[in-house]
Amino acid sequence: MAADPTMADEPSHLDEWFDHISVVAGLLEDLLPDDIVLDYSMESLFPLEGAIQASGLDEMGSSFTGAVAAYLGETLIGVANGRWDWDDTPGSPTFGQPLVFADDALGLPPVAPVDLVEKSGGDSFEEIYTVWAEAAQAHAAAHPGLQPIREPTPGRDRVAPEGLEWFEGKYLEAWLVECDREFGNWVARFGAGHTWDFSLDSVDALVQQMYRITPTPEQFQDPANAAFADGASWYLGEILRRAAPSHWGIRHGREAREDFDVTKESGRSLSWSPAVALHDVVQDGHPLNLLRRIESWAPRKVPEAIPPLTECVWTGTDWLTPSQMWGHFFASRLESLREVGIPLDHSADSLRRFEELLLDAGPDPELDAAVAGYLGETLLLVGGGKWSGTTVEMVGGPGLVSVATIDLVLLARRMRDGVTFTRVYSAWERRAGELRTRSRDWRPVRSQAPRPVPAPAVVQTWCAEREHEFPDWVARYGADRTWDFSRESLEALTSVIFDVTPTRGELFSPDNATFLAGAFWYFGEVLRRARPSHWRYIQYLRKPQPDDPLQCLEIAMLDSYDSLQSIVYLSPRVKPAVFFDLMLGQNDRDRLNSKYGSWVNGTRADRAKKAMDRRQRKKSRRKQSDADYLASWLSDRERGFPDWIARYGVGHTWDFSPESLDTLEDLILEVTPLPEQLLEDKAHADFLDGAAWYCGEVFRQVRPLQWQYARKAGIDCYLVSASGGPGYRAPVDTLAEIYLHYDRGALRRILGR
Known part of the structure; x- marks a missing residue:
């Protein structure tokens, strides 16, 4: 089939997937605790399996799915060599997905990591790894001296440019010397009026010049703007290098600034290309991702609070996370904008006028939230996608375009250039146009506006029954004690449990079912009210009695669901049925009290360990x-x-x-x-x-x-x-x-x- 001449200069799906790999390379490291080593071994796949099984991919978000798929593919390539490719065969069950091929000599069928992650939930990671590893070992035993061939992955593997030995690094050295020598001229030509002291604060000035001189990806890559792009890339790299011990190096492929990266020398391995990062700034229309990466590279201050604990709100009966609160008053905040007099037609001009309104008004959190909601809805109408908390995500193609709308509003107030919103709007229009070009049937399909997600019916019903019957439970088992859901009341609960069911056998006796259900619920409620958390139904742990809530309910932290910085399976959670069983088996009368302490102190303890x-x-x-x-x-x-x-x-x-x-x-x-x-x-x-x-x-x-x-x-x-x-x-x-x-x-x- 002849190539489409209109697509000759367009990046292929596989190229975009390679770009995606380079973007998400550090995502899992950001999400997982520091004591988990991502070394592309079979053992490193276990934490990923646990995360998927404990929370589900819908709760973790599409960026997490893509990161796991990229990591899984690279792990398989590492054990059996081979390469990435793209399934562009219409009718294939994995059409439009990246594929991993082992070396042809191994005779293994290709694997679609995205499909594998979404369908298996992580259950088959170990199995597929074992198959590939055994095939590679068998080939090595049968053909001594012959090694399967691995094709380098752009964005991850280092390959010397043609005619240049890697260890010499001559082109990179010449580029660095040239940029350093020309920096004075670069400032005079492109950056007059700003302070260029290689500080983290000077990033704002760099971003402003990016949008002034090369506001689109095409302009940033235009050879006519090479002098500006080279100097800007070098300057950002030098900010990183001077902010934390690090060094320049060559990433892969060609003799181009996109292949020069800065690698951190201490702590967890971090490496990224300043030129690619700046290209993304103009492609996304905002620098939020760049600013977050810089903050993780060299944090400028110690946190003053523990966000997961301060953001959740107790209503008297339940905890509300920021995402849930956003869902509760989303519509009302949008409605308040009608009083401003700006047409709510979701146009670029309406965004421009709302940004002018923000800049003219003083600090106003209510107005900020309302504009953030309107901005998100406008972007979704342009590019489709969904809300994820207060972030909008355009899902299309191998990459993910996302904008934290409230952060963008605050950025607009800080930059004060009046075009922050329209710049992002144009970036989403450009992305939607690319998707429409690739598929004439593409349409921007969006999810509904954010709203609270109700708990499963079995959870609501069971908890309502326990609460209704609790007065009778108290009258029967603990009339002379105080039941105020405090830590002190756990001593009373412990005494009652050992009095009524002194052995493990009696604990789950049918005769004590009513007692156990009430004790189970009360302990869970003490924990739930002490720290943002909720009752959770664990379907994948169902016992032979699938209708028995005692075997399928646990208390899980809400902050785990509200942020990708905390993964559910690693966060504190308690399954009271198992907990009671262990308490009686070990005759541990202090177990409930000590669990309360570790539960409430969980976030602080995790941060202390890190x-x-x-x-x-x-x-x-x-x-x-x-x-x-x-x-x-x-x-x-x-x-x-x-x-x-x-x-x-x-x-x-x-x-x-x-x-x-x-x-x-x-x-x-x-x-x-x-x-x-x-x-x-x-x-x-x-x-x-x-x-x-x-x-x-x-x-x-x-x-x-x-x-x-x-x-x-x-x-x-x-x-x-x-x-x-x-x-x-x-x-x-x-x-x-x-x-x-x-x-x-x-x-x-x-x-x-």
């Missing part, structure tokens, strides 16, 4: 010897302790007694209520040093310990047994454990271990 891990991965850059540094650190701490007390601890007793550890714990939570503030904020470095020294000295009063420091062990001084016993512990790590516990007294409990 902050501790990041600190432990830091490498010392001190020039002193280990012994000299230890001596100077101890001397400075002891000599500066009176000043530390004057600054932080006036009015308290600091006598190095075990009891004073409670005072230290309270002070730490007062000065640095979040773990990142204590462990990572340089503004609190002196406070942390003094607190760690004092904690260590208290421990040394009770146990035969001595201070040590070794560069290879991290950046903190630590304590070891004076008698040469095994093990060591850094007081900084001890202080961090304060955030892992809900109850006061963590430091004294550690001392008593």
Whole structure:
């Protein structure tokens, strides 16, 4: 079939998929906790399977599905080599999807990762990996010396340009030297009137010049604008390189600026091309994705709050997440715009006028939310798609176009150029035009406006019945106790459970079904009211009795459903039926109370563990010897302790007694209520040093310990047994454990271990 001449210069579906791979390469790392290693092994597929099975792909979002599919495909290519291709055969069950082919010598059928992810829910990841791995091993055993061929994946694999050895990097070096030498001329020609100091704050100026000089992808790629595009790409890369330890390198393919990336040298591996990022800025019509990536690359400040806990609202009967709240008042906020006098015709001109209105008005959260809703509805009429929380997503082709509308409104207020909304509108029109060109039948199909999603009927019915019958339950089993859904009431619940069903066999006896249902519901309600969460029906864990809610209900955190930053299967959740069974089996009368503490403290504890891990991965850059540094650190701490007390601890007793550890714990939570503030904020470095020294000295009063420091062990001084016993512990790590516990007294409990 002859090629369509009108499509000759259009990127192929496979090219767009390669671009998608490069975009989502770091998405899973952003979503998953730091202790999960994404090394393209079979073991690395297990967390992805758990995420899909626990929450479902609809709740995780299409960007997560695409990221998992890309990762799965790359994992299979890694074990059996081969290549990516595209299924463009009409009538094929995977038509319009990327395919993964093993090397031809292995004789394996191709795999469609997107189809596999959507249909299997992750169940077949291990199976398909095993098949490919065994085929590769069998081929290697039968043909010694012959290796299957892997075709490089653009956007991930590094390949030397033709005629250029990779390790020499001559073209990249010449490009960097040229951009550096010409930067003064670049500023004079393209950036006069702005400050170009390579700071993170200067990104706004760079974005403004991008939209002024090359407002479309075609203009950014036009050779006539190469001088501007080269300088802009180099400048963004230098911002990244100077903001965090990193270096320039070659990504893949051709001798072009799109193939030059910046790779972070510490922490989790992050690597991206500044030129591609700037191309996306003009293609998307907004820089929100770029700004988020820069913030993850080099955070500019320590968080001041825990968003999942502050964003949910308790109504008296239920928790509402931001997405649900958006659904509740979406229509009413749009209706309020009718009073403004701007025609609600969803045109580009109406967006321009609403942006002018925002810039003329002062801060007004209600107006911002209303305009964000109207903006989202307008974009969906242009490009189709759906709402995902307060973000609109255009779903079409291999990539995903999304806009967080409320963030875009705030960006418009900050940039104040008056064309932020219309620029995004034009980008969506351009994308819709591309889809329409590829398929004459394409039409912008959108989902309905956001609205709350009701819980399954079995959950609503069961909870309503338990609440209705609870007074009778109290009268029968706990009339002389207080049932106010507090933590203290869990002691009463524990006593009642052990009185009525002292053994595991009696717990699930049909004679105790009424008692168990009430106890089950009450414990879940105590947890649900203590922290944003809800009852959840787990269909994939159904027992042979599919109608028995006790086997299929659990309490799950709401913040897990409201943000891709927290994945359901890794977030706290409790299945009371199993929990009660374990409590009786282990005769653990403190189990309900301790679970309450870990439940309420879950988010803070997770953040503390991540902050501790990041600190432990830091490498010392001190020039002193280990012994000299230890001596100077101890001397400075002891000599500066009176000043530390004057600054932080006036009015308290600091006598190095075990009891004073409670005072230290309270002070730490007062000065640095979040773990990142204590462990990572340089503004609190002196406070942390003094607190760690004092904690260590208290421990040394009770146990035969001595201070040590070794560069290879991290950046903190630590304590070891004076008698040469095994093990060591850094007081900084001890202080961090304060955030892992809900109850006061963590430091004294550690001392008593």
